[in-house]
Amino acid sequence: MENKIGTQLAAEPSTILRVKNKNKKLKQVKKSIPLYVLLLPSIILLICFTYIPMYGVIISFKDYSPVLGIWGSPWVGFKHFIQFFNSYQFELTIKNTLTISLYSILVGFPLPIALAILCNxxxxxxxKKVFQVTTYLPHFISTMVMCGMILIFLSPSxxxxxxxxxxxxxxxxxxLAxxxxxxxxxxxxxxxxHVGWDSIIYLAALSAINPTYYEAATVDGASKMQKIFHIDIPLLLPTAMILLILRAGGILSVGFEKVLLLQNPLNLPGSEVISTYVYKMGLQNFQYSLSTAIGLFNTVVxxxxxxxxxxxxxxxxxxxLL
Structure with a gap:
């Protein structure tokens, strides 16, 4: 009996602590209700336009027919994936997509860092302000206008x-031919x-560096290049790695609009990428299941x-990131 009473007394403090923590969390939730209300429209849009349409991915495993609908169309398993892997376009689209994507990372990843350090x-x-504005402005040119400018500048006649x-x-x-x-x-x-716009986040990271690092380096007689290599670049590395991870996650997602607008029958062997091939199969040739299968393969990779x-x-x- 005494042991039972002692156990109950020992358990009471932990029970009281759990109740207090629960009440504390409820108070925090109630205090944040206005913020949740502000967040609600974004969550609804995300669910409606991102998560709900995901069920349409199953048509990549079916012979989809608009008449039969998604659920009425017959299952065919991996037929469309195998069809894509065996097609002559598979090697071409993968090669072009990887070439352009890796080329973009090798050139477009370090240049914003160098520009941010230069500007700093x-x-x-x-x-400095004129330089920043000049490098930022091209970012606001639409893809359509940019492609028009490229066609005008590179016209051979x-x-x-x-x-x-x-x-x-x-x-x-x-x-272009x-x-x-x-x-x-x-x-x-x-x-x-985009190099000027992409450098903004690195400029923000550089502005957050403690000035005492530069002061100590100056006292030690460090030159500007030594400060860049021993202070700026090491402290920019975490930010750069996060952005590199994000860019690597889209390695097979080369910009669709720009490629399509610059594409012509003569440069097709070097410009046909996965995104343009999906567009042509799905919307031009009406092979919805095949285009969905290619898009799903792209996402998985x-x-x-x-x-x-x-x-x-x-x-x-x-x-x-995790």
Whole structure:
């Protein structure tokens, strides 16, 4: 009897503590109700336009017919995946997509870091502001306008570059008609458009660095380059790794609109990527199940690459998304 009473007395403090923690959490929830109400429209939109449509992925395992509907269409298993893997477009689209994507990462990932460090070293306020605005502005040009500018500049007959080369007696080739040049045109125009905007997050990270680091380095006689290599770059590394992980997660998701607008029958061997192939199969040829299967394959590969790069970053730099 005494042991039972002692056990109850010992259990009472823990019970009281649990009740207090529960009441505390309820108070915090009640206090945050206005914030949850503000968040509610975004959650509803996310559910309606992201999660609910996910059930449509099952048509990649069916011979989908709009007449029969999603549930009425017959199951065919992995038929459409095998069809894509065996098609002559599989190797071409994978090669082009990986080439353009890796090219974009190799060129477009380090340049914003270099631009942010360069901008951070500027000491003349007015020049710094003009430099920043000049590099940010191209980001706000729409994809349609950007592609129109590229077509005008690279026209072999009336383009700006062709006219300049004609002054020195050089005939400009039709670059957009050659598949080998498509990747470079896509990547470098993309870099010009977005490098300034992408550098903003690195500038924010640099502005958060404690000034005492620079003061101590100055006392020790460090040069500007030594400060960059021993202070700026190491402290930017966590931010850079997070952004690299996010970019690696979209390794097979090359921008659809820009590729489609710059694409023509002559450069098709170098410009046909997964996203444009899905568009043509689904909306032009009405092969809905095949296009969905290709899109699902694309997503699965992106998720696998994202998890792998996240794991690798965690092992090497102790920085990860999870």
């Amino acid at each position: 070293q500027m000491r003349v306020g007015m020049f 009336s383009g700006l570059i062709a006219n300049l080369l004609e002054l020195i007696g050089i005939e400009m080739p039709n670059l 050659k598949p080998v040049f498509f990747g470079s045109i896509y990547v470098w125009s993309d870099v010009w458009q 992106n998720v696998i690459v994202l998890l792998f790069v996240n794991w690798l970053s965690k092992k090497l730099t102790k920085t990860s």
